[in-house]
Amino acid sequence: MAVLSLFSSLHGSLSPPHLRLLSFLFFLPLHSLAGHTAIEFLYPNFSTTYFDFVENSGVFLSSSAFSVAFQNPGGQDSRYYVVVLHARSSTTVWTANPAAPVPRSATLSLTASGLALSFPNGSPAWSTPRLSAAAAALQLLPSGELRLLDSANTSLWSSFDYPTDTLLPNQLLPVSSLLTSATYENDPAPGDYRLLVTSNDAVLQWAPTSQFYWSISSDARSLKDSNLQVAYLSVNATGIYLLAGDQKTAVFEMFLPPTASPSSNGFHMAKLDHTGRFRKMSFSPNESLSTSFFDTDLVAPSNNCDLPNICGSLGLCVPWANNSTCRCPDSFAASGNGCSPVNSSVLENSSSCTNDGDAGSPPSFMSLGSRIGYFGTKFSTPNNFRPNISTCQDLCSANCSCLGYFYRASSMSCYFLQHRIGSLFSVETVNSEATPIVYVKTFGRISPPSSPTRLVIVLLPATATTLLVISIAIFCFARWRRNKRRRRDETRTKSVSRGQKWPTLAELSDEEEEEKEEEIVIPGLPTRYTYAELEAATDNFQTVIGSGGFGCVYKGQLPDKSLVAVKRINAASTQQGRREFCTEIAVIGNIHHVNLVRLRGFCAESRKRLLVYDYMNRGSLDRALFVRSSSLVVLEWKQRVDVAVGAARGLAYLHAGCEHRIIHCDVKPENILLHDHNQVKIADFGLAKLMNPEQSGLFTTMRGTRGYLAPEWLTNAAISDKTDVYSFGMVLLEILRGRKNRADGSDSELTGSPSPYFPMLALEMHEQGRYEELADPRLEGNVNWAELERIVRVALCCLHEEPGSRPSMTAVVAMLEGTVPARRIGNKHHEWEVIGDAAAALLLVVAGGVWAEIA
Structure with a gap:
């Protein structure tokens, strides 16, 4: 150990050529003793490349059972990785840079700032995240854990916290x-x-479709x-x-x-x-x-046919003894890594997400045969309940990410094959109704040429039959309308003869709207409740559990004893048409994410509009943060970090994980709900704005909540998903502080002096590096200071005045999780730059002053 310390001190005083020579000469005796002498520590100002340890197979750090080395799997000289190896089997158990291979001349350096791997030109390839203290040593434990230690031997970073496979x-x-x-x-x-490890299970997931398979x-x-x-x-x-x-x-x-x-x-x-x-x-x-x-002592899943892509796309896996075989379904043949139709039809490709097809024709559907199953239907809920097979097919046709569908007649369940189709498997069953019907979407089927005479013979009877059916339908419809008008006139005549007044214009308008409402049939709607049903469920709207700009929320209980939250929307917030409202509900109702409150159903009767959500028993985040009560437990630091990450993931899914990009428009603590087991869910996105994939922004007169409004709201500019990012930045600051950002008088009563506008204070403390002064004092210092600094940086990234300079919510999630440094997008070079420059600070101060005035 003393020798290594001496080497470290010499290392900092020599030029790079001498360092390389000294490093090689120093470790040369140890190379020959590998397996006998364990080199478990390295110290800062250490720098090396693969060439320094080429005679030791790239190994530069060892313990009794593991070693750290430069490795090029498969002998690929241009792809080197820094790995932890199980020494006796030479098996890789951890990789530092799996997504960023480097050439063998790349440099690995250990400094007080951490461990870093850089390309020969000096550009970074991989590094440990920002440390809470200066690193004093790098240690490889006998357990295979690679750790950075401070001067008190406290762990600053561990490879166990960043597992690979x-x-x-x-x-x-x-x-x-x-x-x-x-x-x-x-x-x-x-x-x-x-x-993935969840709070109640461990699951395997196929990333291209986000579907579980075990x-x-x-x-x-x-x-x-x-x-x-x-x-x-x-x-x-x-x-x-x-x-x-x-x-x-x-x-x-x-x-x-x-x-x-x-x-x-x-x-x-x-x-x-x-x-x-x-x-x-x-x-x-x-x-x-x-x-x-x-x-292999145990493997999961144990059945090969349960793997998502064991036989390639649309390949059919057939169990056989303790193994399986692969073949193609009927009318399909092997093609590349999977199967394709033998009739030259073109399978839909979701990467382009278009329904135009190759020849401009509408999509058709091709059957895959009977007794076929799919892994995606085992762990996922149906995309639609209780539809018939025609409705299922129509919904898939209208959804460009839908590549096919499974329809189970016994339960009337419709499952979409979305984004990418994996392998199928053979099903042995005697119950034909339990076997799903499987179809895939195709375009441009090539048919054999037909002669003109044959074409006329085929089309003439079909055309005549179609015209006859249309004529009969028009006649029946006209007669129905005439009878309905006569009955209405008779009713009004009787009303006048009995001394009753004629309906007013408003009443006639409502009556016509209700008639139109009955004609609205939109596939994919969630459960539609009557107003009377929700009135009974909420005991005549007695228990209020929340309120906001769009209406009040009431606690209710459905006939199946499940608790729900019923939001009754104010009449002033219902200016959109009923068909538009129902269409948006159909889109929102099909969104399922662990960090979004599920929309159970809705009601749209005349001007009465209500939304039914799952009930969250711990209430909203504002109650946990801002209410001072001896009966409420202060949120611990880890809980606050989990809330921030969970809310960010929910917003990221709305922005990037759905077919329609969804802007929440009202991100605030009141709309972040908590449940037992630390569940975090975004609520109140039932009235959010939908954007088509080609839209970059939209104009709307709707406003969110003051104190969380982005600058573009006041300038009447187009809003985008970056509007939610600004609001989320304000929420982040309130999570770490435990109080409202705006001065509301409560702080003055507690501290005896007016509190500054908190975003401005956060910027000032960031520039001075005094992050610890921003934490909620009720935490009494029980805070992870590295995470606190990271959250402050992320919040400041989100609060940039220019929407284009704010990160996406996907990037915010990565920054909060520590996989990406907390930085902002630069305007000139479109690269990530560290916040803190004077221009960014000035923009934030100006914006903060404006919002302080209106708040």
């Missing part, structure tokens, strides 16, 4: 964390599969031990476990099968491989290193 025995994977598969066996770039809770080999909330995923010699918050109590466990007998003193790990399988693996130390491999 492998989980080690002493490593815990917390809720909301994930493993990401590699693209190929020799390419560690992020692939198509994810293992979960621990649904696996027959798992056992549920408790009803506690899941906090971690872990692996050891006996199996895979989902643990509670105490890191000891098992919620779910998957034991190894009786046939597997791993060595208790061997090495064990779990890995999500590039094919989408999650494997529990073991390595016995008694095996010959020249021929040994990891043995």
Whole structure:
């Protein structure tokens, strides 16, 4: 250790050529002792390349069981990675730069700021995030964990907090964390599969469609031990476990099968491989290193046909003994990585998202045959309930991201195949009604040429029949209208003879609107309730649980005993037409995301319009942040970070995850709801604005809530998704402070002096680096200061006066999670620049002053 310290001190005083020579000469004796001498620490001002350790296979840091090295999988000289290896098997268990390969002349440097990998020209390829203190050492633990330590040996950064595709025995994977598969066996770039830990399960997800295809809770080999909330995923010699918050109590466990007998003193790990399988693996130390491999003790899913893309797109997986075979459905043939129609039809491609087709013709649908299943229907809810098959097909035709559909007649359920189609699997069943009907969308089917005479013979009877049907329909409709008008006239005559007054113009208008309402049939609408049903559910609207600019929210209970929140919209907010209102509800009702409150249903009777949402029992975020009460527990710092990330993910989904981009228009703490188990959901997007994919902005007279309004609202400029970003920045500052940004008098009573406009104070503290003064004093210093600084930076990014200089909500999520530095978009070079320059500060101060006046 003393020798390494001496080397570190010399390292800082020599020129680069001498450093390279000194580094090589210093470590040369240790190269020959690899396996006998463990080099577990490196110190700042250390810099190296692959060439310095070429004779040691790129290894520059070692522990008893692991090593850190430069590696080029598959012998690709232009693609090097910094990895942690299991020493005896040379298996990669962690990769620093999976998405950013570098040449072998790239430089890895350790400084007080952290660990960084740069290209030969000096541009950054990868680095550890900003540290809360100066790094004093880099340590490789015997557990395989790579850590940066400060001078007090406290961990500043850990590779266990940024897993790639492998989980080690002493490593815990917390809720909301994930493993990401590699693209190929020799390419560690992020692939198509994810293992995600949730508060009640661990699931495998196919990223191109965001659909789940396996979960621990649904696996027959798992056992549920408790009803506690899941906090971690872990692996050891006996199996895979989902643990509670105490890191000891098992919620779910998957034991190894009786046939597997791993060595208790061997090495064990779990890995999500590039094919989408999650494997529990073991390595016995008694095996010959020249021929040994990891043995798979447990694999999930156990059935090959449960994998999303095992046979390629539209390939049919057929189970066979302990394996499976692949073939194409009838009328399909092998083509590339999958199957395509033999009649030269062109399958729809969602990447272009157009319904024009190759020849300008409308889409048609091609059957895939009977007894065929799809992984996406196992874990997802239907896109539509209770439609008939014609409605299902019409909805798919109108949705350019829909590539086909499954229709199950027994439950009248319609499932869309969206964004990308994976593999199918053969279904063995004797119940024909339980077997779904499967169709895929095609364009431009080529038909054999027909002679003119044959064409006339075919078209003439069809044309005559069509004209006859149309004539009969017109006659029937005209007669129905005439009878209806006569009955209405008779009713009005009777009213006059009895001394009753004629209907007023407003009454006639309402009557006609109600008649038109009955004629509105829009496929895909959520449950439509009558006003009387919602009046009964809310006990005549007695229990108010919230209010806002669009109306009051009432607590209710449906006949099935489920609790709901019913929002009665003010008449002043219902200026849009009923058909437009119902169309938007159809779009909103089909949006499902873990951080968005689900729209259960609606009511649209005359001028009465109500929205029905899931009930959130902990209320809104403003109550948790701003209400001072001894009965309310102060939100802890981790809870606040989780709320910020969850709300950001919900907004990012509205902006970028839906077919229509949705602008919330009223982002504020009152519209962020909390539920048990730290669930965070965005609410009140039922009246948000929908934008077509080609729209960059839209004009609207609707306004949000003062104190959260972006500058473009007051200038009557077009609003965009960046309007929500500004409002979210204001919410972020209130989350970390625990009070309203605007001075409302309550602060003066507590502190004895007027409080400054908080965004301006946050900018000032940011420029001075005094972030700790911005935290809620009720937290009593129990704050992660690195996260606090990150949130302040993200908030300031969001509050830029120019919408184009604000990040997208997708970028905000990445910045909050720490995967991207908290920065803003520059106007000149369109690259990420650190906030803090005078121009950005001036713009924010000016904007802050304006909003302070109107607030």
